[in-house]
Amino acid sequence: MDQQIKDLINKEEKRQKELVHLIPSENFVSEEVAMVLGSCLTNKYAEGYPGKRYYQGNEFIDEVESLAIERGKKIFGVEHLNVQPYSGSPANSAIQMALLERGDKICGLKLSAGGHLTHGHPKITFSGKFFESVQYDVEEDGRIDYDKLEQLVLQEKPKMIMAGTTAYPYVLDFKRFGEIADKVGAWLVADVSHIIGLIVGEVHPSPTPYVHLIMSTTHKSLRGPRGAFIGITKKGLEKSKELFGDELEIAKKIDRAVFPGLQGGPHENNIAAMAVCFAEADTQEFKDYAAQIVKNAKILADTLRNNGLKVFGTENHLMVVDVGLERGKEIAIKLEQNGIVVNANTIPHEQGSPFKPSGIRLGTPAMTTRGWKEKEFEELGNRMAKIINSN
Numbered sequence: 001m002d003q004q005i006k007d008l009i010n011k012e013e014k015r016q017k018e019l020v021h022l023i024p025s026e027n028f029v030s031e032e033v034a035m036v037l038g039s040c041l042t043n044k045y046a047e048g049y050p051g052k053r054y055y056q057g058n059e060f061i062d063e064v065e066s067l068a069i070e071r072g073k074k075i076f077g078v079e080h081l082n083v084q085p086y087s088g089s090p091a092n093s094a095i096q097m098a099l100l101e102r103g104d105k106i107c108g109l110k111l112s113a114g115g116h117l118t119h120g121h122p123k124i125t126f127s128g129k130f131f132e133s134v135q136y137d138v139e140e141d142g143r144i145d146y147d148k149l150e151q152l153v154l155q156e157k158p159k160m161i162m163a164g165t166t167a168y169p170y171v172l173d174f175k176r177f178g179e180i181a182d183k184v185g186a187w188l189v190a191d192v193s194h195i196i197g198l199i200v201g202e203v204h205p206s207p208t209p210y211v212h213l214i215m216s217t218t219h220k221s222l223r224g225p226r227g228a229f230i231g232i233t234k235k236g237l238e239k240s241k242e243l244f245g246d247e248l249e250i251a252k253k254i255d256r257a258v259f260p261g262l263q264g265g266p267h268e269n270n271i272a273a274m275a276v277c278f279a280e281a282d283t284q285e286f287k288d289y290a291a292q293i294v295k296n297a298k299i300l301a302d303t304l305r306n307n308g309l310k311v312f313g314t315e316n317h318l319m320v321v322d323v324g325l326e327r328g329k330e331i332a333i334k335l336e337q338n339g340i341v342v343n344a345n346t347i348p349h350e351q352g353s354p355f356k357p358s359g360i361r362l363g364t365p366a367m368t369t370r371g372w373k374e375k376e377f378e379e380l381g382n383r384m385a386k387i388i389n390s391n
């Protein structure tokens, strides 16, 4: 094997094994998922969809992708599923490309409030450059004020609302999002990339009854390979019938936007690994894992708070800790020097900047996979507080 790469992989493996990992979007896949990712499926080109490929030789690949779709539809409760997006950002771009025209209004949570770049972050992103973006914020306590969101939506009448977050430590009220979107006839997309494992594990309410589309990455709390999916709900099919006269038109639009709109050949090794991950998530063991993620997050937040720190959250797998004006990066470096890996993050109503934020973001999915429970997280919280509070 290439010695330079082998050495680097060995070093990274040691780093992953020896340190404490609290970046909420990271996790450790099972040996089976890792093995499938490295399989011969990576060698095959399969542009198109099962049964409609541009190249020959896709007999087994079709079965792989169909299996991923069937397993995914079952655990996410959706009517149509596309498992080809290379990752979360391309999946959101595909949804927007499929259902919006250039210049249409899109409404998402501000990046500084815990939203994602792909939800209309102005100027520098696809969603912010090609669409007119109106963004909502959180309150001083870090929570979304749904009455204010409703006012904004009634005033601006966006064509699409993105309901999803990357650093929001509270349960999302998808029912309320649904009622608000319906008042102006907007498409409602639940981006559950962060909380999908909690939804499948039944410790966070599912958006399925209230939204038209669900998208998610598969590599965060779901503990699968890097990748993403786009699911269409019953409500999505109904809206498609109402708007286009055909309930399946929405599925055609999404599939066409993914391929050939934005992507070429699907990564079938990733799709096979998704199928494995979906089966792993469809077990009692995974439900227990999801419940433990939330318990662990709660004890970590309580312990930090008991040590005098200001913590936003938590009702899910993550929290944001206020570590002092513009000190996020400095504290993240200090924690890493002590073997604890976190990321610097803005806090609600940040007075610093995204480059010099005042908080750190912590999550429990990865260390829960490693078998950590309340006792370990309480000890960790006390240790972290000492490091954060020193000088």
Ligand SMILES: Cc1ncc(COP(=O)(O)O)c(C=O)c1O
Binding pocket: 025, 087, 088, 089, 090, 092, 116, 118, 164, 165, 166, 191, 192, 193, 194, 217, 227
């Ligand atoms: C809510 C949300 N959506 C989309 C993405 C984008 O996913 P990716 O990094 O796979 O493009 C992320 C990633 O952090 C996310 O948190």
